[in-house]
Amino acid sequence: MLVLGEVRTCLLHNTAPLPTPLVAQILGTVPGRRVLCTERPIAHAVSPELVTGIDCTLATSSRVRARGIGTVTSRAMITSGLVLQGSASAYLRRATGPSRLAWSHYADQLGVVEVISRADAAELAEGYLADSTPSSTIDLGSVSERLISDIQGHVQLDHVTSVRARPTWVRWAARVGDHDGPVARVRSDGDVVHAIELIVDESQLGLAARFCEDFALHDWLLTTLGQVIEQTDRLKALGQQAIDILTTAVERLFHVWMPGAQVDPALSPLWDALEQRPGFSRQWNTQVARIRDQIALQTLQAVEQTRRGNADW
Secondary structure, eight states: OEEEEEEEEEEOSSSSOOOHHHHHHHTOOSTTOOOEEEOSSSOEEEOOOEEEEEEEEOOOTTOOOOEEEEEEEEEEEEETTTEEEEEEEEEEEEOSSSSOOOHHHHHTSTTEEEEESSOOHHHHHHHHHHOSSOSSBOOHHHHHHHHHHHHHTOTTOOOOOSSOOOOEEEEEEEEEOOOSSOEEEEEEETTTEEEEEEEEOGGGGGGHHHHHHHHHHHHHHHHHHHHHHHHHHHHHHTTOOOHHHHHHHHHHHGGGOOTTTTSOGGGHHHHHHHHHTTOHHHHHHHHHHHHHHHHHHHHHHHHHHHHHHHHHO
16 A cells, blocks of 8 residues: 655744634634644644545556546644644555446545556655656645645734745655665755655554654754745845844744654654754754854844944943
């Protein structure tokens, strides 16, 4: 069996982080089903799952024709009342016959897409990860994006952001392999798109989505902090102060960094490997130290200017 997914991560369009009751209200996308909220180790809320039916072509690395019919599940998440994610995924399994069945057959299997093809799991996974601009093929990113757009348009939001940040995309595929322990292979296409291939035990397939959502959250944090530094560097080059931007980043982002805290222990070795190479936390700590140094330097400069002004007076 193979699982495909995509996670879109962005800043919630609101000036300040939202309290948990308001987050639960915004994520209440399905009447009668509750939003799952946790406060430890950090505030995190997950919407009920939505279901989308699909019948489309599937990309394969071998160019073998493949058709997928079934349903995709999607959900929205808000972390720390501030970071919004849309996540869509589907289990792929081989169809029992060469023809499409009645829709009721697929509707009874939520989150399952049956594949009519000779292509194997590895070919389907590689084809999906390499298909960066899907049009006629399965497009889980659009499902995630539609969910995000619905949340961002909520009337309870003031539609003003406190930090300038670009959305990031993480496309992922998880399949069963015979490796000694789970393996994650990360590929990058610029600084906003990543592809992850997971090779796990069959019992761990259901845990893959949560790992990829956690990876996407921390990849977005790392990317956004880098953008904050670039923005302050541009302002400094223009002779302008950027202390407000820096302190907002400290207040809004620093405490969210907890890689692996929301991941099942069975997949924690994946984060251990990522901490070794490329070294996510090393990169994060370096950027945090740089921002703190800039705050300290700009504070000293402001104090010195005030002192000189008082002396001149």
